[in-house]
Amino acid sequence: MxxxxxxxxxxxxxxxxxxxxxxxxxxxxxxxxxxxxxxxxxxxxxxxxxxxxxxxxxxxxxxxxxxxxxxxxxxxxxxxxxxxxxxxxxxxxxxxxxxxxxxxxxxxxxxxxxxxxxxxxxxxxxxxxxxxxxxxxxxxxxxxxxxxxxxxxxxxxxxxxxxxxxxxxxxxxxxxxxxxxxxxxxxxxxxxxxxxxxxxxxxxxxxxxxxxxxxxxxxxxxxxxxxxxxxxIPNPATRLAALLSGDVQAIENVPTPDLPKVRQDPKLNFFSKISHRVIYLYFDTKRDNSPFVTTKDGQPMDKNPLKDARVRIAISTAINRQGIKDRLMEGLSEPTNNLVPATLFGYNPELKTLKYDPEAAKKMLADAGYPQGFGLTLHTPNNRYVNDERIAQTIAQNLTRIGIVTKVEGSPMATYASKGGKHEWSFGLVGWGAQTGEVSSPLRALLACQDSKKGFGTVNWGEYCNPKLDTVLEKALATVDDNERSKLLQEATAIGVLDGGIIPIHHQVTTWATIKGISYTPRTDERTYAHNFKPQ
Known part of the structure; x- marks a missing residue:
């Protein structure tokens, strides 16, 4: 780096x-x-x-x-x-x-x-x-x-x-x-x-x-x-209550509705930093019949529309990212069409965040052969990311407006991850942090074709596979010249995102709060380390 x-x-x-x-x-x-x-x-x-x-x-x-x-x-x-x-x-x-x-x-x-x-x-x-x-x-x-x-x-x-x-x-x-x-x-x-x-x-x-x-x-x-x-303490309100009552001296992920109160409380310190974690949607792009894709009246479909890139991009176009930022996240998110924030190596400045355009999304669905839409279940964790289930509910409302009647099923991360890793879902929301500090991390884990020998696709829960992306990625991983490698990583990102391999929503801003007398050094990787809290 x-x-x-x-x-x-x-x-x-x-x-x-x-x-x-x-x-x-x-x-x-x-x-x-x-x-x-x-x-x-x-x-x-x-x-x-x-x-x-x-x-x-x-x-x-x-x-x-x-x-x-x-x-x-x-x-x-x-x-x-x-x-x-x-x-x-x-x-x-x-x-x-x-x-x-x-x-x-x-x-x-x-x-x-x-x-x-x-x-x-x-x-x-x-x-x-x-x-x-x-x-x-x-x-x-x-x-x-x-x-x-x-x-x-x-x-x-x-x-x-x-x-x-x-x-x-x-x-x-x-x-x-x-x-x-x-x-x-x-x-x-x-x-x-x-x-x-x-x-x-x-x-x-x-x-x-x-x-x-x-x-x-x-x-x-x-x-x-x-x-x-x-x-x-997964429940945000309970977590904050523990801080206010003195049961704990520090918390992570301050509840967004309580941000003004926490910032103004003279007995508390507040810390925040934009994260390298991208909140994204993934799709079942492999199976011809996907378990949670139905007709609008709940009947099985004879084919899986999520295999069509036009449908996936229609879904992306139908999502009101700015509305999520303003109304759910209290401004503490950065809408994106990238896998990493602009500060990290491999960020592609050409991938502009998609404008919310439900009419354009409807036309894309019609062009793909689904003018009447279909039914879908969006699975999400409900205790892992900032407002994860509420974000999923908002996305479901956005999709229902364009004819994709969407319901949400949330579960604790432990349950959700186990089932997601077994490819039990058709459509899911999850997050990924670029743990190695650059875009090769999500490219290898989330978008590369699953290949245990190469260590590719380890968290590719939608089983997306685009050999063109893998070819460019493998070339990048063997390229020592950083200018050339950056271009290759940007190209691989564009292939995956423009094909709807996954749909980026935003980079979340991570927050912490402590009692007065304790400071914290906020981190881009969102980590909450006891050894990084210091008495003032």
Whole structure:
């Protein structure tokens, strides 16, 4: 994500220097970090579905894992690459990356992190069974590993791979001794929960809370809190009530109807930042008969209209994104026709947000052979994203006006994700954050044809497949020149969006609130980290 225009040997040298400079800056932050004994309770909006940090590539899981486990490379609050457990790195040749691991980093059991653990942790995601969204999309490019010594490891790819650093921000390091032979379900009982992160695991109560204590031996900035409780309160009003009553000291995702009250309350602090998460719609584009597509009177249809790109674009044209922003989101969303915001690599400025035009949408439906419309069910989570079910209800009203009689069925994210991953829905709303800090993340996960060997389509719940998009994407993933790679990623994005592979709605603005006396550094990746809350 840095030095995008430096090529060749000069680029390699510059990357090394930049890695060293970033390390120096990170160490400076460590020295300045205050330490204060206290307890902190945070209300989170969505519970994890698994405590295994390699089981399911889901935001609510990652957000909890990051407290206990570390990655080799990290992202700063603006989604820029910085050193993590790897203190430096360099390209030895076009296909060999060498990483130096920090010396003296301790696991929570007191033993030292070594490159043997790193090699094991990078192998483990591919071994996970029955995952709805595997992490091996971030390790597929690595064809071999070479442990040079206790603190040096080389990762070899089959071809030049510019996304190595970005991918490694998403793979948590787990201890080989603690996790070998465990099932993913074992982690919920506390087995394997030994990391190198800022907090040590204490207990987990499903759908209720995770309890943590400060790791006094943490290699990075020391957390300000002795004990942290992550409480999971999906209902926005209840979450805010917990803050106002003093049951918790911080919350994420402030309810939009209460934003003015929270901003004006002298006893509270408010923080916000535009997210790299896109809220989007996906379609069943594979099956000839889709289970939740019917005639307007609820009868089965002899063919699936969602397979027609003209129908999908008609649906997009019928959505009043600006109305959603103004009336539902209280201005805290950015309507889009892109997969990432303008600040991230690969954003396509030519993809303008579609204007709300129901009459044009009706004509598109008629041209596709559906002048009378049809029936549809829109499935959505109801406890994961800001106003997720209310957004779905508004979209359903928009579609019903053009003749697509749409009803909404919401469910908790854990249930929703399980069924979505099994392709049980015909039409769904969900969100995706560009975890690696650029558009290749949603392209690979959401739009690429499903291919487990390539790690493509891991969250492609609509089973969309466009070989032209995959060809351009694969070329981009092997292109080191950043100018050329950006053009290829923009081209792949245009292919998928203009074909209605998925329909972007908006990038949400993420919000946090705390009691007076506590500050928070808001993040583009929406993460809520206890170690980023500081006493004022």
């Amino acid at each position: 840095f030095l995008r225009h430096v090529k060749g040997a000069a680029g390699k040298a510059a990357r090394q220097l930049c890695g060293a400079a970033l390390l120096t800056g990170a160490l400076g932050l460590m020295a300045a970090a205050p330490v204060q004994a206290a307890d902190l309770k945070i209300a989170m909006s969505s519970p994890p579905t698994s405590m295994d940090p390699h089981f399911y590539n889901l935001f609510s899981n990652i957000n909890v894992s990051e407290h206990v486990f570390d990655t080799l490379i990290k992202l700063d609050p603006d989604s820029r690459v910085i050193p993590g457990l790897a203190e430096s790195w360099k390209l030895l040749n076009d296909t060999t990356w060498e990483f130096k691991i920090r010396k003296g980093v301790k696991w929570h059991d007191g033993t030292e992190l070594t490159t043997e653990d790193v090699a094991y942790a990078l192998d483990r995601p591919a071994t996970i069974q029955n995952s709805p969204g595997k992490f091996d999309v971030y390790t597929k490019a690595i064809v071999s590993k070479k442990v040079i010594d206790k603190y040096t490891i080389q990762l070899i790819t089959a071809q030049p791979y510019p996304l190595m650093l970005n991918d490694l921000t998403s793979v948590f390091m787990v201890q080989k001794k603690a996790t070998q032979g465990l099932s993913s379900d074992d982690f919920a009982q506390g087995k394997g929960m030994i990391g190198t992160g800022p907090f040590k695991f204490v207990s987990y109560a499903r759908d209720d809370r995770v309890e943590l204590v400060r790791n006094p031996d943490y290699w990075g900035p020391k957390p300000a809190w002795d004990k942290v409780t992550l409480r999971f």
